[in-house]
Amino acid sequence: MTNEPRHPRPLRSLGHRCARVAAAALLLALAGCGRPADGADEKSSLTGTVYIGGKNDQPGFNLHSGHTDRGFEPDLAAYLGKRIGFAPKWHDVVSAKREQELVDEASALVIATYSITPQRDEQVDFVGPYFVTRQGFLVREDYEGIRTEKDVADKVICTVEGSTSALAALPGGATPHTESDYSTCVRKLQQGDIDAVFTDEALLYGFVEQQKNSRTPVKVVPDVSFGNINRYGIALPEDRRGDCDKLREALRDYISEDWASDVKAQLPALVAAYPGDWENRFRPDPQDVDTYSSCRP
Amino acid sequence: MTNDVTSAIPSTPAGTGSPEGDGSPRPPWLRRAALRVRDAAAGAWVITLLLLADLVTVLGAGAIWLTLGGDPAVVGVTAAALLAFAAAMLPLIARRGPDGQPPLWPPFVLVVIPLAVLAVGLPALGTWMFLDSRPVDVTHRVALDGAPPLVNGDTVVATVRTDDPKPRLTIAFDVAPHDPAAPVCVPGTKLTVTSEAGSGRDQVLTGVPGEELTFGLGRGMREIELSVLLDAEPGCEVNLSVASAHLDD
Numbered sequence: 322m323t324n325e326p327r328h329p330r331p332l333r334s335l336g337h338r339c340a341r342v343a344a345a346a347l348l349l350a351l352a353g354c355g356r357p358a359d360g361a362d363e364k365s366s367l368t369g370t371v372y373i374g375g376k377n378d379q380p381g382f383n384l385h386s387g388h389t390d391r392g393f394e395p396d397l398a399a400y401l402g403k404r405i406g407f408a409p410k411w412h413d414v415v416s417a418k419r420e421q422e423l424v425d426e427a428s429a430l431v432i433a434t435y436s437i438t439p440q441r442d443e444q445v446d447f448v449g450p451y452f453v454t455r456q457g458f459l460v461r462e463d464y465e466g467i468r469t470e471k472d473v474a475d476k477v478i479c480t481v482e483g484s485t486s487a488l489a490a491l492p493g494g495a496t497p498h499t500e501s502d503y504s505t506c507v508r509k510l511q512q513g514d515i516d517a518v519f520t521d522e523a524l525l526y527g528f529v530e531q532q533k534n535s536r537t538p539v540k541v542v543p544d545v546s547f548g549n550i551n552r553y554g555i556a557l558p559e560d561r562r563g564d565c566d567k568l569r570e571a572l573r574d575y576i577s578e579d580w581a582s583d584v585k586a587q588l589p590a591l592v593a594a595y596p597g598d599w600e601n602r603f604r605p606d607p608q609d610v611d612t613y614s615s616c617r618p
Numbered sequence: 619m620t621n622d623v624t625s626a627i628p629s630t631p632a633g634t635g636s637p638e639g640d641g642s643p644r645p646p647w648l649r650r651a652a653l654r655v656r657d658a659a660a661g662a663w664v665i666t667l668l669l670l671a672d673l674v675t676v677l678g679a680g681a682i683w684l685t686l687g688g689d690p691a692v693v694g695v696t697a698a699a700l701l702a703f704a705a706a707m708l709p710l711i712a713r714r715g716p717d718g719q720p721p722l723w724p725p726f727v728l729v730v731i732p733l734a735v736l737a738v739g740l741p742a743l744g745t746w747m748f749l750d751s752r753p754v755d756v757t758h759r760v761a762l763d764g765a766p767p768l769v770n771g772d773t774v775v776a777t778v779r780t781d782d783p784k785p786r787l788t789i790a791f792d793v794a795p796h797d798p799a800a801p802v803c804v805p806g807t808k809l810t811v812t813s814e815a816g817s818g819r820d821q822v823l824t825g826v827p828g829e830e831l832t833f834g835l836g837r838g839m840r841e842i843e844l845s846v847l848l849d850a851e852p853g854c855e856v857n858l859s860v861a862s863a864h865l866d867d
Contacts (some may be wrong), residue, residue: 441799455852549853550802612805 364420366429366557367564371407373398374414374428378504381527381588385413393587394432394529397451400579401555404571406570414499416481420444423558430568432557434524437613446561446615449554450605451576454523456548461510462538469518470545476516479506491519491547503528510538521551523603526591533590541594552605558593565616573607580604674701676738680848689749696742703737720733753866754782761790767796767855768848774858775814778842785835787842793827796855803854814843828861 353556375394379387383392390411397410413421419435419484422428423445458467458478474494491497498515500506506518507528518566519527525541555568559585581600585592592599611618677697684693756778762772778787793807804827813821817836825831835842850856 437802438799439795439802439804442802442849486842545851549802550851613802 335517339529355575365564365567366561367405367407367567368415369407370410370511371402371430372428373409373411374413374417374419374422374431374433376433376502377411378502379434379524379527380531382524383411383432385411391587393452393583394434394592396579396583396587397555397575398430398432400575401571404574405567417501417567419556423556423597426558429557434553434558435520436551436555441556442615444559445556446559446565447554447556448565448610448614448616450552450609451555451572451580452553453603453605453609454525454551454553455523455546455602456520456551457486457522457525457546458542459507459510459520459525459528460516460542460594461513462540464516467542467545470547473517473545473547477514478517478519479509479515481506482520507539510539511535511580513597517542522546523588526588526594529594530590531590543594552609559615562616565614566618569610569614569616569618573610576605576607576610577607640757641726654729673700673704689746691749692742692745695745696738699738699741703734706737751867753788753864754780754784756780756787756863756865757860760863762846762860764858766857768850768858769849769855770850770852772848774846774848776811776844776846776860778863778865780840780842780865780866783835783838783840784867785837785839786832787835787863787867788830788832788866789844789863790828790830790861791846792859792861793848793856794859798855800853800855803851807852807854807856808849810849812845812846814845815839816842830862 364372375383375390377383377390379392381392383390383394393412395409398411401407402409412428414428414431414433416433419431419433420441422431431445433440434452437449441447458473458537460467467476473491477496477498478491479500481503482501498506498509500509502520503520505523506515507518509515510518511532518528522541529539529541555572556566557564581604584599584603591603595602677700680688680693680697684690687788759778759780761777762774763777764772776789776791781783789811791809791811793804793809795802795804808826809826810822810824811831811833812832813819813833813835816836816839821833823831833842846858848856848858
């Protein structure tokens with residue numbers, strides 16, 4: 322027989338109960354802090370100076386010269402920065418390193434003619450599309466060797482390593498040649514080392530505009546294309562739902578408001594190639610942003 | 619009714635083994651149940667044996683039914699109802715009149731047979747009707763004849779064979795990128811599905827991947843055939859699969 326106090330158990334239970342209630346309240350409070358309501362992030366990367374990975378050798382889309390970045394993508398970034406409240410700062414990234422740029426958090430965003438693909442979507446999140454384009458061939462202006470799709474078969478075709486164009490199925494017999502960037506492809510085209518550059522039509526028209534006054538102007542072969550339609554997206558690291566939602570809403574408005582005027586200003590050769598039809602071909606529907614973005618509403 | 623049967627049993631403590639002393643221990647609940655059956659059947663062995671034979675016959679029939687492809691739920695409910703009925707019969711068999719004779723045989727038997735039919739038949743019928751009214755999942759029974767990848771304009775024939783025909787099929791197809799490294803194109807795809815057999819022949823429905831499409835089939839359709847036409851962007855290569863398929867009324 323032990324000399325236990327008359328009511329030891331109720332007292333101990335009361336103490337345990339209080340501790341349990343306090344622990345539960347603490348857990349609930351922590352859970353509330355860890356899971357922000359309505360998709361708001363606990364930390365947003367889109368404040369102050371925001372580093373954006375871009376490809377600054379692409380005339381029309383992003384070209385770095387004289388300490389400034391000019392093109393459609395800097396215009397887009399400026400709109401987003403003004404709308405969301407950040408200052409874009411560009412630094413160069415090659416096609417093959419775009420995912421790594423975000424995984425390593427070297428950049429908060431990548432805006433670099435970056436096509437949305439299911440495989441890339443597993444590593445990074447996308448907001449887009451902000452541009453829709455088919456893939457075509459750039460040749461020297463006086464070159465008539467490619468008139469139909471069949472003519473591509475015995476040609477040397479330059480594409481860029483890590484791009485979706487490098488994966489497109491060219492006709493059997495075509496000799497693929499890969500470089501690290503399109504500027505090098507275009508230079509080799511002008512030198513006569515290759516027959517054509519194969520990539521997105523929208524990109525090619527940037528080079529047409531850039532080279533129009535050069536000694537070897539270039540042109541896009543009309544009505545010859547291979548591969549899929551490419552949709553350019555703004556990439557950001559995964560699990561930034563709040564930032565993703567902000568970008569998605571801002572991009573939808575951008576397509577309705579400033580998209581057309583920016584294309585006219587930065588890609589005049591593209592506008593001239595399809596008079597009256599260029600918006601139908603290259604402008605995404607604002608509703609598509611909700612369909613193709615990683616953060617669907 | 620006398621209690622001489624139970625009093626005749628040696629008073630061994632519960633759980634200490636069988637009274638026969640054969641060395642094989644039996645659980646006390648089993649011993650108690652055996653005693654209860656023996657007690658109830660005392661003086662009524664004919665009806666008990668008939669009930670037992672009936673029980674064995676029906677349970678055996680249930681086992682054969684199950685082996686031949688009967689629905690386990692219906693067979694189970696029928697067997698459970700029969701066992702419950704047999705257990706409920708025991709106190710009635712055990713009842714005696716004031717003179718110790720079983721007083722209820724003729725009227726009792728008249729009541730027992732319809733009761734047995736109702737007690738076993740109604741739960742089985744209810745279970746069968748419930749199962750029959752539910753949609754039949756045939757998702758994994760849909761065969762697609764096309765080899766991936768599929769491109770714009772390709773047609774695939776989807777065939778469903780079933781032993782449980784129903785007048786309506788609700789089906790949803792899924793479309794996945796063939797090459798995940800290629801640009802995204804699946805959201806732009808559409809499917810045009812045409813019913814190729816039955817009273818709903820040439821019924822055409824168009825939808826996006828994942829959308830449920832419902833076809834009227836008519837009665838007794840054991841083989842259903844649908845043709846699926848893919849509408850995709852140029853260069854888009856996809857794999858087609860069945861997300862869900864149900865037959866119902």
